[in-house]
Amino acid sequence: MPNNTRTRLIAGNWKMNKNYTEGVQLAQDLANELGHDTHGVEVVVCPPATDLKGVSGVIEFDRAPFGLGAQNVYWEASGAFTGELSCDMLKSVGCTHCIVGHSERRDYFGETDGDINLKVKALLAAGIVPISCCGESLEVREAGNQVDFVVGQIRADFDGVELESGDQLVVAYEPIWAIGTGKTATPEDAQEVCGAIRAALVDIFGADIASQIRVLYGGSAKPGNVAGFLAEEDVDGALVGGASLVAADFAAMVERAAE
């Protein structure tokens, strides 16, 4: 069990995997694996946009014990923005959460901290919880600059953001060199940066709100290593890529988080 009052959160980022039929199947498999009780752990899945409506159907009709998140959003309300999705569109298919600022979007699609800042503000205004990602490259880590780099991202991403309570926002620390590589950070590596993130959040939002914001670790997290991360004071859950595509593995991680 956590040694603080924050509810642990295990979130799955399916990335660009699973077509509609496969996505609905995975959601149903996960619902079966989890049963109706996740023992105090919050669970969210973030499928591709084309699967959102189907997965929300599984959540509604099978009373599946997980929330629904998108992987991206655009900050404008509507209009001539070909290919983009608004907060209202995400809400209309049942999204409660949305990943923003994933390193893959920063690196492959040129997303900047300024973009992420606008997305976070739009999501908060719509009542959707941003799962806001940050994390350093191998180069930054090898130079020993991971804390300064990530705190810089956090300050830029949340510039001018106002919260009423800490459960409106989730932060995910994902060192880029550990994503999809099988190379995990150690729990101590994760705590070093997640602790610095918490300190920055105290500065930005004040101690009360910062103490309630969940900070997740992501990067090759799996059933065999998640407990080590969760044992750290400032790690409140995991953002899971590859292992979230296997219902039994993802459910096993939720189980570890409940222990």
Ligand SMILES: O=C(CO)COP(=O)(O)O
């Ligand atoms: O990027 C991630 C989650 O957003 C982590 O992916 P992996 O768990 O596949 O390393």
